[in-house]
Amino acid sequence: MMTSTSMREIHRYLKGRQGAMVELLGKVVSIESPSDNPAAVERAARFLAGEWRKRGAKVKLISTKRRGPILRAEVFLGKGRPKGQLLGLGHLDTVYAVGTLKRMPFQVSGGRALGPGTVDMKGGVVQALFAVEALRALELRPTAKLVFLFTSDEEVGSAAGRPVLEAEARKSRAVLVMEPSTGLHGALKTARKGVGEFEIIVEGRAAHAGVEPEKGVNAVHELAAQILRVAKLARPERGLTLNVDVVEGGTRTNVIAERARAQVDVRIARMSDGKWIERQMRRLKPVDERVKLIVRGGINRTPLERTPLVVGLFRHAQELAAELGVDLEQSATGGGSDGNFTAGLGVPTLDGLGGVGGGMHSPGEFVLVKRMPERAALLAGLLLTL
Secondary structure, three states, rough: OOOHHHHHHHHHHHHHHHHHHHHHHHHHHOOOOOOOOOOHHOOOOOHHHHHHHHOOOEEEEEEEOOOOEEEEEEEOOOOOOOOOEEEEEEEEOOOOOOHHHHOOOOOOOOOOEEEEOOHHHHHHHHHHHHHHHHHHOOOOEEEEEEEEEEEHHHHHHHHHHHHHHHHHHHHOOEEOOOOOEEEOOOOEEEEEOEHHHHHHHHEEEEEEOOOOHHHEEOOHHHHHHHHHHHHOOHHHHOEEEEEEEEEEEEOOOOOOOOOEEEEEEEEEHHHHOOOOHHHHHOOOOOOOOOEEEEEEEEEEOOOEEOOOHHHHHHHHHHHHHHHHHHOOOEEEEEEOOOOOHHHOOOOOEOOOOOOOOOOOOOOOOOOEEHHHHHHHHHHHHHHHHO
């Protein structure tokens, strides 16, 4: 049974391991692992596999097509048969190309560990390792089997990781996502917008703009009209927003544009709005009937909605944090994570359990060193009591 004494013991143990946590973080950050470099991601996966084995985990590297391997670590610290499964979720890949360390080296300064991927999300990966280490060292025994998955392509859409993490989520009673928290106060994420990507393609007819303009059908003009239509589909009061970007069309100013295209980023707060916006995009019709209009894409990340089950998970985490003297808050964000997929299956999902820091995807990315033991303790408490 979990007690406030247990939480304090976990925290005390992890504070004593803070130096080791930072040292390991430095090693992990120094293994650069951009999404588009499978070999680099594999080096990170193999290194972390060794760290999990040191903590008694059964480890498997799951091969993927065109991406690096997915790291699966399984731990059972209880007695007898496990009572269900808990899934810890993270990713190995970063947005930083190999070579970034030369201009952005790992360093600790002013209580901050800086470097590519420190908070998104190698800090969370390290905290998960030490959460399990603390449970084992203190002989605290979760009744559930603990499975940790670290995907290799989260930063580029999780095409390879999604089937694997969804299969594990279906076997789990809750999912704990080790993405960074919100802000320096360390709020957990109980709502994330879903994400959609659409492409609008217009095929017109080329002609000389000065000699025979009447024989042409301008694809750029048609695309401009469609963009205005799409903009009107936004429902910001419901959390449905759209951004039209990467607009291309035409070849020369003296040629009627034969082809044009635009990409549309869509964010949704509600599952039902995903189906609605997909229908509306599919119903787009040409303004100029002479063009061919093609719409591709759809919603690729379902939203993490703040359901009663998600709120219940948060309240439980809040109680555990209070035993450490931490006033834990919840937040919502427009960005997506792999937790969107597990939430879309109806599995209770709590996100933002990773590092506390800032500057994600920028030269100033950092994680607060002093908060790492506390966050690892919170994760350990959840693993022990859910």
